[in-house]
Amino acid sequence: MTVYNFNAGPAILPPTVLSQAQEELRDFAGTGISVMETSHRSKEFEAINNEVEARFKALLGIESGYRVLLLQGGASTQFAMIPLNFLAADAVADYIVTGVWAEKARDEAQKIGKVHIAADTAADKHNRIPTQAELQFSENPAYVHLTTNNTIYGTQWQTIPETNGVPIVADMSSDIFSRPFDASKFGLVYAGAQKNLGPSGVTVVLIREDWLDKGAKNVPTMLRYSTHAKNNSLYNTPPTFGVYMLNLVLGWIQEQGGLAGMAEYNTRKANIVYNAIDNSGGFYRGHAVTDSRSQMNVTFNLPNQELEKQFLAETKAQGMLGLPGHRSVGGVRASIYNAMSIEGVEALASFMAHFAAKHG
Ligand code: PMP
Numbered sequence: 001m002t003v004y005n006f007n008a009g010p011a012i013l014p015p016t017v018l019s020q021a022q023e024e025l026r027d028f029a030g031t032g033i034s035v036m037e038t039s040h041r042s043k044e045f046e047a048i049n050n051e052v053e054a055r056f057k058a059l060l061g062i063e064s065g066y067r068v069l070l071l072q073g074g075a076s077t078q079f080a081m082i083p084l085n086f087l088a089a090d091a092v093a094d095y096i097v098t099g100v101w102a103e104k105a106r107d108e109a110q111k112i113g114k115v116h117i118a119a120d121t122a123a124d125k126h127n128r129i130p131t132q133a134e135l136q137f138s139e140n141p142a143y144v145h146l147t148t149n150n151t152i153y154g155t156q157w158q159t160i161p162e163t164n165g166v167p168i169v170a171d172m173s174s175d176i177f178s179r180p181f182d183a184s185k186f187g188l189v190y191a192g193a194q195k196n197l198g199p200s201g202v203t204v205v206l207i208r209e210d211w212l213d214k215g216a217k218n219v220p221t222m223l224r225y226s227t228h229a230k231n232n233s234l235y236n237t238p239p240t241f242g243v244y245m246l247n248l249v250l251g252w253i254q255e256q257g258g259l260a261g262m263a264e265y266n267t268r269k270a271n272i273v274y275n276a277i278d279n280s281g282g283f284y285r286g287h288a289v290t291d292s293r294s295q296m297n298v299t300f301n302l303p304n305q306e307l308e309k310q311f312l313a314e315t316k317a318q319g320m321l322g323l324p325g326h327r328s329v330g331g332v333r334a335s336i337y338n339a340m341s342i343e344g345v346e347a348l349a350s351f352m353a354h355f356a357a358k359h360g
Helices: 015-024 043-060 074-086 100-112 209-214 225-230 240-255 258-278 305-317 342-359
Strands: 066-071 092-097 114-120 144-147 168-171 186-192 203-208 297-301 332-335
Touching: 015 240, 043 066, 043 203, 043 240, 043 258, 066 209, 066 225, 074 100, 074 168, 074 186, 074 203, 092 100, 100 114, 100 144, 100 168, 203 209, 203 225, 209 225, 240 258, 258 297, 258 342, 305 332, 305 342
Parallel strands: 092 114, 092 144, 144 168, 168 186
Antiparallel strands: 066 203, 186 203, 297 332
16 A cells, blocks of 8 residues: 655655665665764764755855754754844844744743734634734834744745844744745744654754854853854754755755745645645635645645544545644644655545545
């Protein structure tokens, strides 16, 4: 049986990347040992580490002005690290709240400093992204924080909002490198690798170089971005296998035509699943309003919970894994990250049509 992996994260990895990792598992680069058994100070690992930053920047089309840091602690640690470093006592940071993860980022910042809520879609069960006109920024925020893709609700910013020159700090955990973005709008971008970039354990941070100097000085060493930048992300022992996998995935994205190639592919895939929702005569109800739909996490409900249970049991039996919605919202969520194939979304869409015809 062909298995299709719709898990939200950790999530699907490109099959060619898994095969390469398998081939090299016992003998990395002719060393006779696994990359997992190699010192992070070795020239072999250093080459991987450097290649990650180079590939990351090449994919974004930037040469200078930014650093790429490979950290630990997940995106959740970034929720605190960002305000610890960049939200001074006399400053305010603006947060746009569009889902559970954005709420968590806001909550951490509120423990550390002054937070202004520029918009909050909780009253609409986070089923949409705010319009530009709705955003009420404070006078002179240190940064504007937003979550580009809301993994649980299945909404995604279609374009990055205008902030009048205020640097944006973005949680891109669930859509990083699914499409191009203009780095110059961002002071800092962060993402746990485990959805679009690799296994869990590595957190990628893109940070504007001039931000490295302006971080607060009273922050513990491990929680300062400057520590990791100065040490090329080798201040302490990094998650070496995750970094190795990340490097392979970045190489794979380059082979797919880079971020523009990924975006085209992801649009094609998302359209297949959304068409299955839209052509079901109301049997499937998408959670996100149409103009806020995510290309990464497609969330929907069936007429009742009984049918949802049956849908999830039958898809699972057919090898479509990871489709139950997040425990906080229920329903169905198809996570169709970069590595999901067209065949995978076609299998799902065709099952959806069949199931709706039978039970609708
Ligand atoms: N932000 C977003 C958008 C997420 O989807 C997640 C995890 N699903 C997180 C943050 C938390 O990430 P981590 O588990 O890496 O801390």
